[in-house]
Structure formats: C-alpha cells, structure tokens
Amino acid sequence: MSDLDPAFYRQAMGRLVQGVSVLTTVDGGHDHAMTADTVTSVSLEPLLVLVCVETEARFHDAVVSAGVWGVSVLAADQRPLSEWFATRGRPLHGQLDRAQFTRGRHTGVALLDGALTHLECRTVDAHPAGTM
Numbered sequence: 001m002s003d004l005d006p007a008f009y010r011q012a013m014g015r016l017v018q019g020v021s022v023l024t025t026v027d028g029g030h031d032h033a034m035t036a037d038t039v040t041s042v043s044l045e046p047l048l049v050l051v052c053v054e055t056e057a058r059f060h061d062a063v064v065s066a067g068v069w070g071v072s073v074l075a076a077d078q079r080p081l082s083e084w085f086a087t088r089g090r091p092l093h094g095q096l097d098r099a100q101f102t103r104g105r106h107t108g109v110a111l112l113d114g115a116l117t118h119l120e121c122r123t124v125d126a127h128p129a130g131t132m
Contacts, residue, residue, distance in 0.1 A: 024110045025069040027062040034059040035086035070109035071119040
C-alpha cells in the first residue's frame with residue numbers, strides 16, 4: 001500500500017489502546033530502564049513476550065548484553081514514572097532514584113512497586129525491523 005501517508009499511519013496507530021510499561025535491565029552494575037508502549041504476548045507455549053526497543057537507545061545495548069529484563073505494567077497513577085523513563089538523555093546513574101522497586105528473584109532486574117503486574121524475562125531472540 002504505497003499510497004498510505006506515513007503521518008496518517010502514525011496518527012492511526014497512536015489511537016490504539018494499550019498499556020504503558022517500563023522495561024528494566026541491569027548490565028555492568030548499572031540499572032537501565034525505558035518506557036515501552038509495545039509489549040505483546042506472542043505465545044503461551046512456550047511463554048513468549050515481544051517488546052520493541054529502538055537500536056539507538058542505551059537500553060538496547062544493555063539488554064542485549066544482559067540477556068535478562070523486566071516488565072512493569074504501570075498503573076494509571078504512575079504516569080510521572082512513564083514520562084521520566086521516556087525522557088531522552090536522562091542520566092544513566094540514578095535513573096531509578098525516582099521509583100521504588102524490588103529486585104526480581106530470578107533475574108535481579110528492578111521491578112517497579114505499585115505496578116499492575118511484573119514479568120521477568122530472558123531474551124530468546126532479537127529481530128531487527130522497522131525504519132533503518
């Protein structure tokens with residue numbers, strides 16, 4: 001469909017209702033986090049979750065290196081956290097100082113307190129896609 005206007009497509013996709021999550025990992029002794037609006041269940045057998053991470057984001061290299069990550073599905077009152085973790089260029093050190101969290105039992109990643117639910121994940125595969 002080459003006649004589809006990219007601006008219209010972006011606007012249409014922006015109207016999809018979905019939750020907001022914060023992805024976390026720990027690599028080289030540093031916590032990394034980012035807001036994600038794309039977290040998708042792929043399979044129940046085996047259990048698989050899909051997240052999309054921009055390859056230029058610091059989080060990308062950290063999660064590739066660590067191989068483990070967490071998902072904290074945010075509650076409505078956690079909007080300030082979603083905005084903070086979506087801020088480009090925020091300092092790496094201390095970026096979790098604004099959030100209360102608990103370390104995951106299986107991965108050691110930060111899981112945000114007050115979230116609706118948490119997932120601890122291990123990377124199975126990565127697929128480059130999208131605008132390059």
